Amino acid sequence: MSQRIALVIVIAALGLPFWWFETNNVTNRNDETTQGQVVDDRGPVTGAIVRIKGTSPFVESDSEGRFTLLNSLGGRVTAWKEGYFIAGSPARNPTIRLQALPTEDSEAYAWVDPTPDPSRPANCGNCHAAIFDEWNRGGHAHAATNRRFRNLVEGTDWHGRSGVGWNLTKDHPSGVSVCASCHDPGKVATLFSNNKTLHAPHGVHCDFCHKIQGPGAGEFGLTHGKYQLSLLRPSSAKHQLFFGPLDDVDRGDDVFSPFQKDSKLCAACHEGVVFGVPVYTTYSEWLASPAARSGISCQKCHMAPTGRMTNIAPGHGGIRRNPATLGNHLFFDGSQIDMLRRSLELESTVRRLGGAIEIDIALTARNVGHRVPTGFIDRQVILFVEGIQNDHPITALHGPRLPDMLGKEEAGRSGKVYAKMLPTSNGLAPTPFWNADPAALIDSRLKPGETDRFTIRFPSGVERITLRLVHRRFWKTIAGEKGWPGDEQNIIERTLFPPRL
Numbered sequence: 264m265s266q267r268i269a270l271v272i273v274i275a276a277l278g279l280p281f282w283w284f285e286t287n288n289v290t291n292r293n294d295e296t297t298q299g300q301v302v303d304d305r306g307p308v309t310g311a312i313v314r315i316k317g318t319s320p321f322v323e324s325d326s327e328g329r330f331t332l333l334n335s336l337g338g339r340v341t342a343w344k345e346g347y348f349i350a351g352s353p354a355r356n357p358t359i360r361l362q363a364l365p366t367e368d369s370e371a372y373a374w375v376d377p378t379p380d381p382s383r384p385a386n387c388g389n390c391h392a393a394i395f396d397e398w399n400r401g402g403h404a405h406a407a408t409n410r411r412f413r414n415l416v417e418g419t420d421w422h423g424r425s426g427v428g429w430n431l432t433k434d435h436p437s438g439v440s441v442c443a444s445c446h447d448p449g450k451v452a453t454l455f456s457n458n459k460t461l462h463a464p465h466g467v468h469c470d471f472c473h474k475i476q477g478p479g480a481g482e483f484g485l486t487h488g489k490y491q492l493s494l495l496r497p498s499s500a501k502h503q504l505f506f507g508p509l510d511d512v513d514r515g516d517d518v519f520s521p522f523q524k525d526s527k528l529c530a531a532c533h534e535g536v537v538f539g540v541p542v543y544t545t546y547s548e549w550l551a552s553p554a555a556r557s558g559i560s561c562q563k564c565h566m567a568p569t570g571r572m573t574n575i576a577p578g579h580g581g582i583r584r585n586p587a588t589l590g591n592h593l594f595f596d597g598s599q600i601d602m603l604r605r606s607l608e609l610e611s612t613v614r615r616l617g618g619a620i621e622i623d624i625a626l627t628a629r630n631v632g633h634r635v636p637t638g639f640i641d642r643q644v645i646l647f648v649e650g651i652q653n654d655h656p657i658t659a660l661h662g663p664r665l666p667d668m669l670g671k672e673e674a675g676r677s678g679k680v681y682a683k684m685l686p687t688s689n690g691l692a693p694t695p696f697w698n699a700d701p702a703a704l705i706d707s708r709l710k711p712g713e714t715d716r717f718t719i720r721f722p723s724g725v726e727r728i729t730l731r732l733v734h735r736r737f738w739k740t741i742a743g744e745k746g747w748p749g750d751e752q753n754i755i756e757r758t759l760f761p762p763r764l
Contacts, residue, residue, distance in 0.1 A: 297332040299357035300324070301342045308361055311344040312519075316351060316511045317582050341511035343519045348504075351513030364504070364518065365497060372496035374449050375470040375503075377404075385503075387469040390579035393572055397592040398469065406466030407447040411737070414745050415695075416442060421746035428744045429695045438537065438697050444488030445532035467532075473505040477522050483546060484534045491531035508590070514580065529561040533638075540685070540696045540704070545637045552711040554632030564602075564632060566590030600752050603734055606631035607644070607709075611730060613759045619660060620721045620761045622648065622728055626679070628709040635681065635709045640696050641738055643682035644708075644754070645669070647731040650677075650721035662719030668693055670740040677719050681708045693738045730757040 301311040307328025314321035315332060316339040324330045324342070332340065332354075340359065341351040347361040377395060379388035388395035398404050406412070414420060416439060418430025431438050443450075449471050476495040479486060497504045503516035510519035522528055530546035549555050554564075572589045574581045595602055610625040626646060628635045636642040645665070650657040659677040667674045668684050670692070683706050685699040686692075709715060721728065732755040735742075742750040 295334055297340060297354045297357070299330060299340060299352070299359060301328045301330065301344075301359045301361060303347070303361045303363065308342075308344055308347075311342045311347075311359075311361065312510055313340060313342045313359075314511055315339070315354065316341045316513065317584050319585075339513070341513045343510045347518075348515065349510060349513045349517050349519060350515070351511070362515075365495065367498075368494050369496045369498040371498070372474075374465075374468065377465055377469045390576040390581075391469075394575060394592050395469075401593045401595070403467035403594065404465065406445070407443075408466065409446075411745070411747055412442075412446060414747075420744070421748070427746075428741060431695070431697055434695070435538065435697045441487055441535075441537055444490055445535070446488075448489035448492075448532075470505075473507060475522065475528060476506055476518075476520065478527050479531070483527070483530045484536045484541075484544075487535050487537075488532050492528070509588070524560055524562050526555070526561045529565075533561075538697050538699075539701045540640070540699050541683075541701070542640045542696050543638065545633050548633035548637060548710075552632045554711065559632060561632070562590065564596060565594045566592070567596040600734070600754065603635070603644075603752070603754050605629075606635055607732065607754060609646075609730065609732060609755050609757070611757065611759060613728060613761050615723070615762055615764070618723050620650070620723055620725050620728075621718055622721070622759065623716070623718050624648070624730070625714050625716045626681075626709065626732070627714040628711055631711050633711065636734060637708070639736075640683045640685070641693065641736075641741075643680055643735045643738070645681070645733050645735065646679045647673075647729075647733070648677040648719050649729045649731075650725035651727050651729065652722075652724045653726075657721055657725050660720045660722060663717055668738065670738075673739070679707075679715065679717070681715075682706075683708065692740050725761060728759045728761070730755070730759070732756075 299313075301308040301313065301324040307324070307326070309324060309326050309328060311324040311328070311330075312321050313324055313330045313332065322330050322332060338354050339351050340354045340357050341349060342359040342361060343349040344361060347363055350359050350361050352359050375385055375387060376383060377387040377398070379392060379395060380386045381389065383389075402409070410421060414427075415429050416431045417425070418427065418433055419425050420427040431442070445467075447466060449465070449468065474494045474496050475492050477493045479491045479493050481491045483491065495504060495506075504518060505516060506518045506520035506523060508520070508523040526546065526549055533543050534546035535541075535543040549561060568587050568589050569591050570586050572591075573583050573586050575584070575589060606628055608627045608629050610627075612623045614621055614623075624646070636644050647665075648659075648662075650659060662677055663679050665673050665676050665678045665680055666684070668686055669680065683704060685694050685696060685704055731753065734752045734754055736750050737747065739750070
């Protein structure tokens with residue numbers, strides 16, 4: 264048996280993937296063990312997590328800081344313990360020296376720009392190009408510059424005209440800082456200058472998220488954004504600090520943080536009661552869901568690995584890793600509409616009964632860890648059900664009808680709306696949450712695992728019935744007033760034909 268075949272068998276027995284063998288510079292094929300010690304400035308470190316970089320098996324250092332890795336096959340050995348930076352050493356009788364983290368957060372710290380720029384080598388995107396591209400296509404990157412967000416805060420429309428529609432700054436100027444704490448957490452106090460000039464264009468950026476060491480001391484939902492998070496920023500740029508989900512990145516400025524995979528990290532911005540109104544409730548919805556009871560975090564679904572990324576910093580010190588360990592930074596598994604389609608199941612049956620045509624409908628929220636829809640209070644999922652005869656819509660004889668909240672063109676048509684609804688006193692249009700009465704809130708959204716069943720009856724002459732399930736980011740009347748394009752996404756479209764007589 265050749266040496267290479269024998270080594271491949273050993274790798275398979277250890278559970279090491281072949282990409283690890285091919286890319287981690289395994290040079291000493293006769294090594295059976297690696298022994299070493301983890302120390303800090305005071306002596307041996309007990310309970311440090313020690314592993315061969317890029318692999319899953321690990322051991323903990325003993326009371327003398329010593330460890331033994333079986334069948335290490337060379338490579339680098341890394342170690343980490345809470346309160347320390349990650350450190351590493353070549354796998355030949357290594358002594359790994361851990362450095363303690365700073366004890367105080369430096370508010371004077373200047374954020375690292377995420378944008379790739381060769382003239383600024385510290386910028387995140389220079390080394391992490393694929394991650395930057397994912398993040399840059401997502402909502403976090405544009406949280407402060409999103410035009411719809413700006414229009415609502417400033418009272419402008421899509422084309423920048425002022426004095427159009429909802430206007431947070433005019434109605435409740437104190438609410439601007441609440442919004443900024445999530446939409447622009449790096450510069451909360453200066454999101455707007457005279458409500459027009461943006462100071463921080465990067466929204467929820469790389470360096471902010473990777474300076475989060477844990478939850479803050481406030482109450483989820485009542486303490487918002489950055490104020491619900493504990494940050495740790497270095498006092499000097501000479502020694503950086505980045506919290507991340509991998510415990511073997513041993514550049515010298517990286518720290519492993521289990522909190523990076525904790526739903527509480529998301530809760531800081533995705534759970535918010537503002538002016539007494541539950542504007543964001545995704546975290547509390549998750550807490551009440553089967554997903555939470557099964558230990559499935561927000562990140563498990565929204566940062567699901569794409570399977571395409573194998574190196575987070577190719578050409579800049581990164582190593583090839585198991586793609587299943589590298590989460591996406593778009594925060595959608597595919598896209599928003601992909602995830603919506605996977606989370607909603609629409610069943611329908613048409614029959615003739617007693618001189619009429621009936622359609623039984625069941626809409627179920629499946630494989631989802633929160634209500635559908637979730638997020639900002641004004642999002643909706645709407646099911647339009649329409650009977651057609653001679654190419655003209657026919658009014659249903661019985662069944663649920665769409666509310667006035669959808670506007671004159673759609674109110675009264677057959678169907679259902681799944682949303683948080685804050686009607687005005689006359690019920691004709693929604694009202695902004697900052698002017699709403701919390702007691703007026705109607706929540707018709709689907710809970711995880713819940714099925715909504717109902718029947719609609721049409722006259723016997725109906726030739727076909729169309730079902731259209733859509734997602735809207737905002738109420739149609741308000742989107743129209745603001746001039747927002749493309750505010751509707753089709754989730755499911757279906758046409759059914761009644762049985763012949």
